[in-house]
Amino acid sequence: MWGAPGSGKTTFLAALDIALKRKRHGFNMAGMTEASVNLLIEMTDTLIVKRKFPPATNAIDYFEWELFRNQQQAADPFGTPMPPGPNRITLSLADPSGELARPERRTDPDRKKLIDELADSDGILFMFDPIREFEVGDAFSTTNGLLHQLTAAVASRDRDKFDGTLPQHVAICVTKFDEPKVLATAKKLGIIRRSPHDSHQLPWVHEHDALRLLTALTLVSGSGDGEMLLNALHQAFPGRVQFFVTSAVGFYVNPMTGRFDEDDPQNLVKTAAGLSRSGESRIRGALYPINVVEPILWLSEQIAHRP
């Protein structure tokens, strides 16, 4: 996993089990080590019971999870069509602190470890936080240095075969789709979809439209450097990039109607008084993660079918 501080990497992972149980993706999830199981329980409890976000990662957390294809669900003619792909997906996930992405941490031993993890990985979940990019605009500066270091690390492994690009597949996740500004931008672009099978009528954005949203969001980057980020990722991983518009907590579903209401979509309650954006946020209602499983399934499929 790769992303700036606060981009939602850990929350994304915490929502994975909920996403698998909320929607019929055809997979079950299991922790493969005691630590991974404990982390899974702890993070799910934080989201659902405490209705808070998991604390920020300090250095790098590792998760050993596996997804198993559920044959019974796959046979359900009324369920979501099963995506093609492997029956068993091993997730050896490294969740680094976003702080490690800062340019000033480039000589940090943990950063070196992160570069090695990324260089050795088959796929990368890249988290792009549009709200942070709007307010701070450091996505390019935090990504560019890592890309250079990752490129050097990959090149060093076999300098003769290195062609200037990186071999990993990258699922670029535009996080925080539930934020009103992101939803409003998607609505303005006319790329909001509703599934006829979804009784809650929750909005989502198809992978084909995700790049349009990301492009629109990078145009309003706080630093003006957002556009370079996309080019840098395309150049580094040519033809191996897919975009997803995601939300770990999803939108608010009115418990009275059981439906999403576009006039009242926020599932986060900001707890700071006045109009300050600082302070903790609480989760307001039930969690309906959006596009949390899909990037992982896409990555596993790409990895399974690579030459």
Next chain:
Amino acid sequence: MRGDELALEALSAELAQLANGASFTAAEFTVHGVTLWTVARDDKGTPERPRYMEFADVPETDPAALADFYAKRLAPRLGRRLVLVARSRADYPAHLLALLLDKRHVPVYECQTPLKDHIRGAITVSPLRVGYELVVLRREEDGHLAPDLRQLFPQDAYSGYSTDLTVQCAPTDDRGTVFAVMIREHAAGATPASPRLRPIEIQSAKVPPGEYAVSAQLIRPGHVVFHGLPVQLVRESRTWREIMQTVPKRLPAPRPAHLVCMLEVSGPEHLEHRIERLEELIGEAEASGLQLKVSLVTYGPHSVERAVPEEPATVVAWATRSDLAVRKLGELKGRVPAENEYPRAAQVECALRLVAGRFTGRDPGRDGKPVLVTAGTRPPHPDRVDIHTEIIPCRDRVSWQKMFSSLCETFPDLKFGALCNAGAVGNVWSSLGRDAIEEVEVVDVSAFAAKLGLRDPVRAVPFPLI
């Protein structure tokens, strides 16, 4: 019958027969000597505070000295009417008593209780010779004020007698409202329509304007206590003539006004200040003589989470008396907010809807010229998602802008005032404070009231109105 009871009975009988302006004397023999008590009625028939004179240096045994003491010191002070002698101790100066009884034939009572207490007891139970009346002002239809009297106690009333009456206290200046207890005197020149009045007791205090159910109680002849007023009356220092000179000739009909208070009850931090300022505002409007009706609408934040109960905006009181509204305000002090109460907004929009609903279909001026004062800080919940503030929308999708515009269009005379904290944000407050906006911590309530037409020049009325 014990000597004490006989002495009290004798004193009461003497007092009942005592003419106005007359007095009698009673002697008390104690171990310390002799005390002479003088009991008198003033020229209005009220028993006066008893006076006394002590003689401690009574000669013990020398007959010549004793006779000299009696003739030169005691006899001149016995007055024309010595009614009794009380012996309160066994070792009284017996020789002197014998000398006294030789000259004056009066009964002697053996008493355990000091004579002072018997005299006070006799005065206390002494019935009124003339009925007591309270000076009031009657407002004629044309606005003229005419002095009038309301009977408090009839002739022959005893102490403890009480009378209930309802009085209206009009706004006054610092000299307050005067409660003057009078008697009518049928003197030369007096007529039933224009009796000669003589004051018994004049008390005053700055009584907040309003209607009061008062109970007047006769404590003793000459002293009346008025229960049911919010302040304690004290003895008035002005002369009757000075007081009467302050009575205005006319009192215009009070102008009706309807003050609608919308109070944000969120969070405990500023609530008490808001309540106190609204209480002051109501007091200012009352003090200026308006015929005031007050409404109170409370509002806090919507519940935006599953576990937090919804507390809707509420009409706590509508077009009620100001004292009742103030009482309701007081009951809101110390409100404890719900755990996890939403901190970023409050239901201004729903409170406005309640007010508009109460006015709709009625003449909003029916209860007086309407004034809407909002005391709060937080912005309203928007009617739909607001990407700038990100405040969770109103669950009923009420728009404060629409409610405000509707009120302005429907009731052009409606005045808007806002009492907010320094942190108040959003253009909602400039709208709600269209005619007057002040910070709740530093507001000059008097000036704020004046801007909203809630304050007229005070015309002091010195007596209760009927």
